[in-house]
Amino acid sequence: EISLKYGADRLGKRHDDSMRKFRDNRLGAFIHWGLYAIPGGEWNGKVYNGAAEWLKSWAKVPADEWLKLMDQWNPEKFNAKAWAKMAKKMGVKYVKITTKHHEGFCLWPSKYSQYTVAQTPYKKDILGELIKAYNDEGIDVHFYFSVMDWSHPDYRYDIKSKEDEAAFNRFLEFTDNQLKELATRYPTVKDFWFDGTWDASIKKNGWWTAHVEQMLKDMLPGVTINSRLRADDYGKRHFDSNGHLMGDYESGYERRLPDPVKDVKVTRWDWEACMTVPENQWGYHKDWSISYVKTPLEVLERIVHAVSMGGNMVVNFGPQADGDFRHEEKELADAIGKWMQEYGECIYGCDYAGWDKQSWGYYTRKGKDVYMVVFNPPYSKLLVVKTPKGTKVTKAVLLDGKDIGVKETARNEYNVNMPAKAPAGPFVIKLQIEEDASVTDKYRDALT
Numbered sequence: 147e148i149s150l151k152y153g154a155d156r157l158g159k160r161h162d163d164s165m166r167k168f169r170d171n172r173l174g175a176f177i178h179w180g181l182y183a184i185p186g187g188e189w190n191g192k193v194y195n196g197a198a199e200w201l202k203s204w205a206k207v208p209a210d211e212w213l214k215l216m217d218q219w220n221p222e223k224f225n226a227k228a229w230a231k232m233a234k235k236m237g238v239k240y241v242k243i244t245t246k247h248h249e250g251f252c253l254w255p256s257k258y259s260q261y262t263v264a265q266t267p268y269k270k271d272i273l274g275e276l277i278k279a280y281n282d283e284g285i286d287v288h289f290y291f292s293v294m295d296w297s298h299p300d301y302r303y304d305i306k307s308k309e310d311e312a313a314f315n316r317f318l319e320f321t322d323n324q325l326k327e328l329a330t331r332y333p334t335v336k337d338f339w340f341d342g343t344w345d346a347s348i349k350k351n352g353w354w355t356a357h358v359e360q361m362l363k364d365m366l367p368g369v370t371i372n373s374r375l376r377a378d379d380y381g382k383r384h385f386d387s388n389g390h391l392m393g394d395y396e397s398g399y400e401r402r403l404p405d406p407v408k409d410v411k412v413t414r415w416d417w418e419a420c421m422t423v424p425e426n427q428w429g430y431h432k433d434w435s436i437s438y439v440k441t442p443l444e445v446l447e448r449i450v451h452a453v454s455m456g457g458n459m460v461v462n463f464g465p466q467a468d469g470d471f472r473h474e475e476k477e478l479a480d481a482i483g484k485w486m487q488e489y490g491e492c493i494y495g496c497d498y499a500g501w502d503k504q505s506w507g508y509y510t511r512k513g514k515d516v517y518m519v520v521f522n523p524p525y526s527k528l529l530v531v532k533t534p535k536g537t538k539v540t541k542a543v544l545l546d547g548k549d550i551g552v553k554e555t556a557r558n559e560y561n562v563n564m565p566a567k568a569p570a571g572p573f574v575i576k577l578q579i580e581e582d583a584s585v586t587d588k589y590r591d592a593l594t
């Protein structure tokens with residue numbers, strides 16, 4: 147291994163209470179809310195199909211012109227309690243809020259910037275209202291924070307001169323101040339999810355990313371930090387030059403998921419995926435017909451897929467400028483919530499089962515309980531289960547306790563019956579197992 151000053155400061159997963167809660171939460175929601183919600187993907191009469199929160203970039207709008215949108219920021223339908231009730235009903239255990247996205251507009255009254263809610267007609271501290279409302283519902287709050295800040299004159303994409311260096315150092319100090327401000331004003335925050343850290347300027351300042359992780363952990367013991375913040379001595383990101391994960395969980399699965407067979411290695415560390423409902427819209431876009439919109443079932447499958455591989459899933463919501471949600475997102479929250487109400491025990495506190503993936507769906511595991519989450523019931527009405535050596539399935543029940551029958555068909559192979567009346571949608575079977583490495587082998591491998 148090469149010696150690093152700013153590489154991973156820990157090997158392996160964290161097992162303290164805070165990280166355990168992060169992991170056991172499993173299902174979160176993203177809130178992408180900023181000035182970009184006002185134009186909603188359209189600028190000067192042209193609708194841009196790219197991500198709506200990047201409209202400033204697609205339409206090449208100068209920062210001072212873009213930030214004039216602040217004069218229109220007055221979400222008259224915003225009701226933090228209603229947002230928290232919606233999240234509660236969806237069954238999310240945490241919400242990640244964009245405190246400041248790339249545009250530089252702050253949802254809290256930062257004293258280090260003139261581009262904040264305090265300078266808008268709305269005036270009030272939106273972030274503070276949201277944290278109180280979510281926490282009052284028992285929902286953890288995580289902060290999304292974009293290091294890249296298009297509103298700040300000292301931001302640099304690269305460091306190519308002494309002036310660049312001086313400017314960027316001022317920018318890093320500004321960023322430190324905002325982060326300390328967030329940690330001080332909102333001490334119940336449980337996680338910082340950094341974005342906008344891919345530029346050469348950050349990769350050349352790996353020391354600063356290590357300093358930020360330490361600074362926040364000193365201020366808020368237990369707080370979790372995503373790998374996307376981190377660059378090491380050589381600009382390596384997420385995983386350091388020795389291949390060790392930096393931060394507390396991998397945060398590279400944005401709008402994609404690890405393959406259940408080829409990428410089983412991700413089960414060795416903590417990770418959190420995030421996803422959009424359209425193909426690629428985080429902020430509010432007025433026209434969702436421009437790309438494919440996932441159904442609630444497709445969102446649900448991604449949630450289960452993540453948990454089945456030992457990861458968290460964060461489903462994105464892009465609130466409207468008026469503070470209300472579009473009907474598609476309300477309906478999605480409702481549908482996911484109904485499923486979680488009935489089957490959530492196969493998600494919350496669950497992890498990778500370590501069994502070979504089968505075509506009917508996904509396994510999750512909590513202690514001695516292995517769950518089968520069935521998305522694709524077979525015409526045979528027989529759900530094939532293959533267990534690791536020394537593991538036996540002794541019973542298969544629905545979550546209401548109804549025994550549906552399991553038959554051993556070969557060594558470490560079983561057929562679990564489909565319920566007589568196939569449920570109308572994805573459902574869960576709970577397996578009772580016995581694990582004993584000393585189990586004698588009554589079957590013999592064929593001699594080939």
Ligand SMILES: C[C@@H]1N[C@@H](C(=O)NCc2ccccc2)[C@H](O)[C@@H]1O
Pocket residue numbers: 178197199200341344400420428
């Ligand atoms: C969580 C998402 N991350 C931001 C994003 O655009 N990431 C993908 C990306 C990364 C680098 C260049 C272009 C696009 C999106 O705006 C969301 O905030």
